[in-house]
Amino acid sequence: MTHAVRLVACLALLAAASPARAGFITYAFTSDSSDSGGSLAGSFRVDTADLLDGILSTGDVRDYQFTFTDPSGGTTAYALGDVLPDLPVDPATGIPLAGFDGFVLGDEVGGGAAQAFLTSEALTPGGSFWVAVGGGEADAGFGHWEIGPEAVSPVPAPAGLVLGLVGAGCLAVRGQRRG
Numbered sequence: 707m708t709h710a711v712r713l714v715a716c717l718a719l720l721a722a723a724s725p726a727r728a729g730f731i732t733y734a735f736t737s738d739s740s741d742s743g744g745s746l747a748g749s750f751r752v753d754t755a756d757l758l759d760g761i762l763s764t765g766d767v768r769d770y771q772f773t774f775t776d777p778s779g780g781t782t783a784y785a786l787g788d789v790l791p792d793l794p795v796d797p798a799t800g801i802p803l804a805g806f807d808g809f810v811l812g813d814e815v816g817g818g819a820a821q822a823f824l825t826s827e828a829l830t831p832g833g834s835f836w837v838a839v840g841g842g843e844a845d846a847g848f849g850h851w852e853i854g855p856e857a858v859s860p861v862p863a864p865a866g867l868v869l870g871l872v873g874a875g876c877l878a879v880r881g882q883r884r885g
Contacts, residue, residue, distance in 0.1 A: 747773055749770075764792075828850060
């Protein structure tokens, strides 16, 4: 294979290469109803790379923020407790697989807890049961999850064509020095 053919082949491969991508899937919960007039809302993020195994687990959750607003208007914030059990999800979308049930548990410092069920049906308004205890008050009801990717941005990397042109320039300079 001649140097020119190799160069053209390398340039074609580099031009076709796309930059690496990284991203997160956001899980956002909103209550739709409650027994006593309170509400539960919150969200967390998961790196898409952590879902490649098809399992959402406690260790995958980042930036967990849930707040219970009790019927009297007081608020309680929660720290991540657990995702129980580890939940089978579609690796591309993060949506729980049909037939599997799990829940996300938040813990209040001082003894309260918030729990929102996460299932494939939980994307439908009223499709997810929730319960929260905090600040001496308790409530329960139904809500839903919105699960979707955050805006995906390319990891900063030179485009394939730019790398190819730089390589071709280096080879050209090298060839001129030899000749």
